[in-house]
Amino acid sequence: MLDITELSRKSGVPASKLRYYEEVGLIRSVGRKGLRRVFEPDVLPRLALIALGQAAGFSLAEIRGMLGQGKEPSIDRDMLAAKADAVDRHIKELSALRDGLRHAATCTAPSHLECPTFQRLMRIALTRQGMRKKVRPTRQ
Amino acid sequence: MLDITELSRKSGVPASKLRYYEEVGLIRSVGRKGLRRVFEPDVLPRLALIALGQAAGFSLAEIRGMLGQGKEPSIDRDMLAAKADAVDRHIKELSALRDGLRHAATCTAPSHLECPTFQRLMRIALTRQGMRKKVRPTRQ
DNA sequence: CTACTACTTCAAGTCAACTTGAAGTCAAGT
DNA sequence: ACTTGACTTCAAGTTGACTTGAAGTAGTAG
Numbered sequence: 376m377l378d379i380t381e382l383s384r385k386s387g388v389p390a391s392k393l394r395y396y397e398e399v400g401l402i403r404s405v406g407r408k409g410l411r412r413v414f415e416p417d418v419l420p421r422l423a424l425i426a427l428g429q430a431a432g433f434s435l436a437e438i439r440g441m442l443g444q445g446k447e448p449s450i451d452r453d454m455l456a457a458k459a460d461a462v463d464r465h466i467k468e469l470s471a472l473r474d475g476l477r478h479a480a481t482c483t484a485p486s487h488l489e490c491p492t493f494q495r496l497m498r499i500a501l502t503r504q505g506m507r508k509k510v511r512p513t514r515q
Numbered sequence: 516m517l518d519i520t521e522l523s524r525k526s527g528v529p530a531s532k533l534r535y536y537e538e539v540g541l542i543r544s545v546g547r548k549g550l551r552r553v554f555e556p557d558v559l560p561r562l563a564l565i566a567l568g569q570a571a572g573f574s575l576a577e578i579r580g581m582l583g584q585g586k587e588p589s590i591d592r593d594m595l596a597a598k599a600d601a602v603d604r605h606i607k608e609l610s611a612l613r614d615g616l617r618h619a620a621t622c623t624a625p626s627h628l629e630c631p632t633f634q635r636l637m638r639i640a641l642t643r644q645g646m647r648k649k650v651r652p653t654r655q
Numbered sequence: 656c657t658a659c660t661a662c663t664t665c666a667a668g669t670c671a672a673c674t675t676g677a678a679g680t681c682a683a684g685t
Numbered sequence: 686a687c688t689t690g691a692c693t694t695c696a697a698g699t700t701g702a703c704t705t706g707a708a709g710t711a712g713t714a715g
Contacts, residue, residue: 379662390662391704399702409711410663427636430605431612435702455620462613465570469606472571476599480592496567519692530692531674539672549681550693575672 376405377414386422401425401439431462471496516545517554526562541565541579571602611636 383390396402397412402421404412421442428438441458475496482490523530536542537552542561544552561582568578581598615636622630 389704392702394663395703407663411661411711412663427608427612427615429702430608452620455616459613459616459620462609462616466606466609466613468567468570469602469609472567473599473602473606475567476595476602480595480599529674532672534693535673547693551681551691552693569672 377416377418378408379404379412379414382414382418386419388422396422396425396435399435399439401435401442432465433458517556517558518548519544519552519554522554522558526559528562536562536565536575539575539579541575541582571598572605573598 377385379390379393382388383393386393388396393402394412397404402414402418402425404414406413424442425435425438428441429435433441441455475492478490478492478496482492517525519530519533522528523533526533528536533542534552537544542554542558542565544554546553564582565575565578568581569575573581581594615633618630618632618636622632
């Protein structure tokens with residue numbers, strides 16, 4: 376059993392965030408010691424999953440859906456497979472971006488617009504336009 | 516030369532977003548026809564680059580930094596290489612997540628906590644904890 | 656018993672990236 | 686000349702994911 380400060384220290388997640396996560400139903404405390412929340416140690420892997428899900432561009436609501444409320448993830452297998460496919464598509468886009476960046480860093484073509492590698496990058500970028508699955512950075 | 520409606524139609528980017536992007540210095544209009552902004556066609560690849568950069572988890576400020584203001588990207592090669600490395604690390608995380616998801620979709624182990632694939636996923640997730648490079652979905 | 660500290664709640668603030676709405680303006684068609 | 690429609694500006698609103706601040710309270714040290 377961990378109080379919120381211990382959990383915060385072990386996980387690296389600020390206490391305010393832990394309270395927020397509990398409030399929105401992502402984690403659960405199993406009781407109180409005085410005022411203080413007490414958590415079971417299995418919230419640690421759960422927090423790791425949450426962080427990973429965020430890194431993949433899922434909203435907290437989606438992550439809550441994936442994790443379920445019980446301890447056992449108990450998740451819909453088809454949905455998981457679909458999510459995996461979505462992540463895979465995202466990876467492909469990012470691979471193209473990485474290659475494009477690396478190329479741009481070394482390419483000495485007169486104009487990027489004339490460079491075939493750049494052209495390919497553009498095509499992939501434009502392909503992406505339709506599918507509205509974006510991602511953006513979080514402050515801090 | 517394109518007016519804002521044509522640019523919006525060709526790029527799939529709503530006009531309000533185009534105005535916003537101009538306001539924050541991501542794109543430039545080259546003049547007005549009456550009230551209406553007029554753009555050069557080379558903003559089209561630029562918009563594609565912006566979308567791709569967002570997909571990679573960069574903020575608009577970072578993207579503005581990468582693209583520069585002129586037509587020629589004129590970007591710092593070292594920074595580009597560093598960005599490419601960052602994207603590559605992100606890809607590795609996502610690959611782990613994808614594998615974890617696929618595994619979870621098919622795994623019939625009694626408890627995920629006992630499953631070695633899940634364990635591996637956890638280790639990678641926890642590795643990520645230190646580096647504050649997150650990403651989250653955009654509405655619409 | 657009193658202080659002190661670290662927690663508690665709850666409301667409000669913040670941030671990026673946009674969108675929406677009101678009120679105005681221009682050029683093109685009738 | 687007048688209407689129409691699509692643009693214009695500018696301020697304010699929205700969303701998700703938090704953080705911050707004020708005011709309160711519970712366990713512990715002295």
